[in-house]
Amino acid sequence: MNVHDLVEARVYLENETKNNYQVLYEKFQHSTCHFEEDGRFSVKEGENKEVVHIFRGKNEDTLYAVETYDLHQFSSIDALLEQVKLEHKEIFV
Numbered sequence: 001m002n003v004h005d006l007v008e009a010r011v012y013l014e015n016e017t018k019n020n021y022q023v024l025y026e027k028f029q030h031s032t033c034h035f036e037e038d039g040r041f042s043v044k045e046g047e048n049k050e051v052v053h054i055f056r057g058k059n060e061d062t063l064y065a066v067e068t069y070d071l072h073q074f075s076s077i078d079a080l081l082e083q084v085k086l087e088h089k090e091i092f093v
Contacts, residue, residue, distance in 0.1 A: 003031045003043075012052070012081055013092075021091040022055045022063070023084060025077065052080055054088060066091070 008027040017023060030046035050071035055063040066088070074080040085092065 001033045001035070003033055004049075005029045005031065007048075012077075013084070016093065017091050018093055020056055020058055021066075022053075022057075023081070023091075024053045024055060025071075026051050026053065052077075052084065054084065054091065056091075 005028060006026060007029050008025075010025040012023045012025055014022075028049045028051075030049060032044045032046060033041050034044075035041045052069045052071060054066040054068075056066050057063040069080050069083065071077060071080055074083065
């Protein structure tokens with residue numbers, strides 16, 4: 001069984017975006033679990049995945065994904081956030 005644990009989440013650019021948009025960072029730890037016949041199980045740790053999502057909607061409403069960025073494709077979180085600012089000017093005040 002594959003397990004994807006959310007180990008960290010953070011909101012970025014909160015004071016810079018319009019009220020109905022959120023820029024959310026998430027870090028996941030991927031693992032594989034194997035269950036044995038005797039009831040024991042083993043866990044093999046996998047890679048971490050770090051992503052930044054742009055969501056549209058309010059906290060009380062359903063959030064709709066606008067775009068997702070893979071942090072590993074950028075040199076840093078700051079570089080990724082600069083790309084968000086360039087590509088999605090419509091979400092900023």
